[in-house]
Amino acid sequence: MRTFDYLRASSLDQAAGMIGAGATVIAGGTNLLDLMKLQVMTPAQLVDINRIPGLDEIEESSAGLRIGALVRNSDLAADLRIRRDYPVLARALLAGASGQLRNKATTGGNLLQRTRCPYFYDTAMACNKRDPGAGCSAKGGEARMTAVLGTSEHCIAAHPSDMAVAMTAMGAEVELQSANDRRTIALPDLYRLPGEQPQIENQLSAGEIITAVLLPAPRPGSIQSYRKVRDRASYAFALVSVAAVLEMHDGRIGDIALAFGGIGARPWRDPSVEAILKGEVPEAALFARAADKLFETARTEPGNAFKITLMRRTLAATLREATGLTTRSIGTDIAGEAA
Structure with missing residues (x-):
């Protein structure tokens, strides 16, 4: 150091x-x-x-919940309001890291954590995110933990946060403050896709800091689910993950929000996927069409192509369970299906 x-x-x-x-x-x-x-x-x-006072508080209002940037992940997951009204977030937090890390990790820091691409961590290897212009060793290399959506010729690193995926599905916003201004943006807009400058990962301006995350008021009767597939049962980053927040009306899918982890250069949400599902009777063929739409623009490497099959199965399992199409309990970790 x-x-x-x-x-x-x-x-x-x-x-x-x-x-x-x-x-x-x-x-x-x-x-x-x-x-x-x-x-x-x-x-x-x-x-x-x-x-800095006030950044470690969770405040409730008619508009929803304001989560300070210094709220620890363990405190957020244990908060009764989160467990009652935003269970998808509690499940995502508990699926991430270890108890010791959750006791230290903060809301703002979780959103801004760096990729776990092994080539980013290895200073002996070329990485455009770490050293612009050096190249991307992950392309053609060990790509198991990399992304298939939102990537570029310059970077295929995946975003690692579980919490951000759940918050994206809930329609969260991020509050940013500088010395002269305060602004609020949608959570997905916090992140930049790699393009030709993968070293620039977010939209923070010089001197800007995350002060809070804003969650909209919960919708009574909504069904929430978070499913994470990983190589081992704890302290492992997602190969793929799905956060779902939806409603059911007369046997049909109502309003629905889906966010995906492990497959995107940022927490991934695609409204066109949700549009295929909304208003429809849940069935396997419908879930397959939604997955087809999700991966229309996917770009794979030999080492990460399995994620498409794995995500198709994980999305279908999540939707079957959330819509009541099956009452069978489906395990969280089904990575073996991709073998």
Whole structure:
């Protein structure tokens, strides 16, 4: 690890000024410190925002729930309002990382965690995200954990967050603040697709910091589900995942939101997939058409092509369970089906 200056901010304005001057934010540090040890990230200055008041609170209003950027993942998953009204989020959080990491990881940090592409972590290998212009070793390499949607010739890294997938399905927004302004954007708009500049991963402006995530008010009677397929039962990132929030009316699918993890360069949501399902009677052929639409623009490598089959099965299993098409309990981890 290279030497760095450690700073503490006592207010948002102070933090924004430090960030605008080039400092890197540290809160839980569960991802950042690993990257610093490997010298994948080498910030000259860190600004600790843990002492800024108000960022560790969960506030309820008629509009929904405001989750401060410093709320720990374990506290968020255990909050009774989350467990009652947003169970898809609680399930996603509990499916991510270990209990020790969830005790430290923050809401804002979870959203901004870096990819787990092995070539990004290996400084001996070419990676455009780490070293722009170096090339992408994942293309033609070990691509098991990479994306098939939203990728480019310059990067096929997948976004790793479970929490962001669930929040995307719920229609979450992100509150951003700088020294001079505060704005709110839809969660998917926080992320940039790699294009020709995969090193630019989000839409944060200079000096801007995530202050909160805003969840819309829960819809009574909605059915929520989160399904994650991984190589082992705990502390593993998703090969594929599905977050579903939907309603059923007279045996037909009503309003529905789906978000997907493990397959996209960002938490992936495609309204055209939801449009195929809305208003229809649930059946296997319908779920297959939705999967066809999801992967219309997919670009695969030999090492990740299995994700299309695996996601088709995972999406169908999620929808069967959520719509009541089957009462059989389907296991969370079905990675063996892709073997």
